[in-house]
Amino acid sequence: MKVKEIYLDYAATTPVDPEVIEVMTQCLGPSGDSANPSSSHAAGRRAKARIDIARGQIAERICAPAENIWFTSGATESDNLALFGVMQANKQRGRHMITSTLEHKAVLDAAKILESQGVDVTFVRHNADGVINPHDLAASIRDDTVLVSIMHVNNETGVLQDIEALGECCRERGVLFHVDAAQSTGKVPLSVSDYPVDLVSLTAHKTYGPMGVGAIYIRQGVKISPIIHGGEQEGGYRPGTLATHQIAGFGKAFALADPDREAPLLKSRRDQLWEGLRKIECASLNGHATQRSPHVLNVTFHGIEGESLRAALSDIAVSAGSACNSNIADPSHVLRAMGLSDALAASSLRFSVGRYTSESDIDYVLGRVEQEVSRLKELANGAPDWTTS
Structure with missing residues (x-):
C-alpha cells in the first residue's frame, strides 16, 4: 500500500502549475517556438514574442514598466547582480552598504x-520577532551609504518587512534600496509603482513556475554594472x-499568481495548521x-530535536530552514539572529502551505506531528536541560 505523502515545503519550491507546463511545452520540440530569440528570422521573432509577452506579464504582476524587467537564472543571481553591480557602478559615491542578519x-x-x-x-538591528524598525535603518544610513538590501x-x-517605510528612509537620503521578493509574489501585494524601491529580485519556482529562471527589476536611471560578460x-x-x-x-x-485570490486560501490553511500545532504543549511560533x-x-x-522530528515525519515534506542551507549541519542563522539558542533553533521546523494544500492535508499533518512529538518526548525524558533552552 502506498504511503500517503503531504507536501508542506512550498517556501523551498512549488510544483509547476499545469497551465505553466502547457505554455512551456509550446516552446519545445521541432514544432515549438524554440529558436534563438536573438535571431532575426521568423522563428527567432516568434520566440522573442514569447519573451516579450512574459516580460509584460511579470511587469504587470509587480506594477512595473516592462522595460525595467531583466531576466536572470534566479533570485540568487539577481541578488548578486544587485549587490555587486550597484557597489561597483557607484563606488565613487561611497563604499558602505546596509543589510540584515536575517537575509x-x-x-x-x-x-x-x-x-x-x-x-x-x-x-541593521531587528527585534526578537524578526522585524526591522525603520528608525533603526535611518540611524544606520551614513553619508557614504550606497545601498540597502532587505x-x-x-x-x-x-515575517513581512515594511518595505514602504524602509524604502522611504532610503529615498530621503538618496540611497538605493534593493528588495529580495522571491517569496512575495502570489502571497502578498508587491507594487514597485507604490513602493520606493530601486531593485527587486524575483524568481519563478517559488510561484508555480520552473526552476532556473528569475528576473531583476531595475528602476530607470539606476547605475549598475554587469557581473557576467559575453x-x-x-x-x-x-x-x-x-x-x-523557461521565461x-x-x-x-x-x-496566475494573484494574491487577492490566493492569499485568503493560504491564510486559511496556515491558520488551521497553527491552531492545531499551538495545542501541542511544547510548540511555540517564531x-x-x-x-x-x-x-x-x-x-x-521545545525538547524535541528538529531533525529527529523531520525524519519521523518521513511522509510529510517539511524543512528545518532554507533549502539552500539544507546540507549545512548548523542551526538556522535566521532563528539564531532572532535570539534563539542553538538548541532551540535546532528544534524548529518550517511548514509552508500552497495552492494545492487541502484541509484534509492539514488534518493529517496535525495528527502525525502530535503523534511523533509525543513519541519523541517520551524518548527524551531524562535528557539534559541544555536540549530545551
Whole structure:
C-alpha cells in the first residue's frame, strides 16, 4: 500500500502549475517556438514574442514598466547582480552598504565577499520577532551609504518587512534600496509603482513556475554594472541566450499568481495548521504573529530535536530552514539572529502551505506531528536541560 505523502515545503519550491507546463511545452520540440530569440528570422521573432509577452506579464504582476524587467537564472543571481553591480557602478559615491542578519545566503555571502573587497557592511538591528524598525535603518544610513538590501518576506519565518517605510528612509537620503521578493509574489501585494524601491529580485519556482529562471527589476536611471560578460542580451545587464521555454513559463506563472485570490486560501490553511500545532504543549511560533506572509509557519518544538522530528515525519515534506542551507549541519542563522539558542533553533521546523494544500492535508499533518512529538518526548525524558533552552 502506498504511503500517503503531504507536501508542506512550498517556501523551498512549488510544483509547476499545469497551465505553466502547457505554455512551456509550446516552446519545445521541432514544432515549438524554440529558436534563438536573438535571431532575426521568423522563428527567432516568434520566440522573442514569447519573451516579450512574459516580460509584460511579470511587469504587470509587480506594477512595473516592462522595460525595467531583466531576466536572470534566479533570485540568487539577481541578488548578486544587485549587490555587486550597484557597489561597483557607484563606488565613487561611497563604499558602505546596509543589510540584515536575517537575509538569504545569496545576500549574506555576497556581502561577506564585498567586505573582503573593502566595502563596509552594516547589519541593521531587528527585534526578537524578526522585524526591522525603520528608525533603526535611518540611524544606520551614513553619508557614504550606497545601498540597502532587505528581504520582503523572510524565507524561513514568513515575517513581512515594511518595505514602504524602509524604502522611504532610503529615498530621503538618496540611497538605493534593493528588495529580495522571491517569496512575495502570489502571497502578498508587491507594487514597485507604490513602493520606493530601486531593485527587486524575483524568481519563478517559488510561484508555480520552473526552476532556473528569475528576473531583476531595475528602476530607470539606476547605475549598475554587469557581473557576467559575453553579449548584449538583456540590455547588457545579463548576457547569454535567453531560455524561451523557461521565461514563457515564468510569465504565465506570474500571470496566475494573484494574491487577492490566493492569499485568503493560504491564510486559511496556515491558520488551521497553527491552531492545531499551538495545542501541542511544547510548540511555540517564531516570528511576528501578524506581520507575516500567509504561507509560512516556523515552529519550535521545545525538547524535541528538529531533525529527529523531520525524519519521523518521513511522509510529510517539511524543512528545518532554507533549502539552500539544507546540507549545512548548523542551526538556522535566521532563528539564531532572532535570539534563539542553538538548541532551540535546532528544534524548529518550517511548514509552508500552497495552492494545492487541502484541509484534509492539514488534518493529517496535525495528527502525525502530535503523534511523533509525543513519541519523541517520551524518548527524551531524562535528557539534559541544555536540549530545551
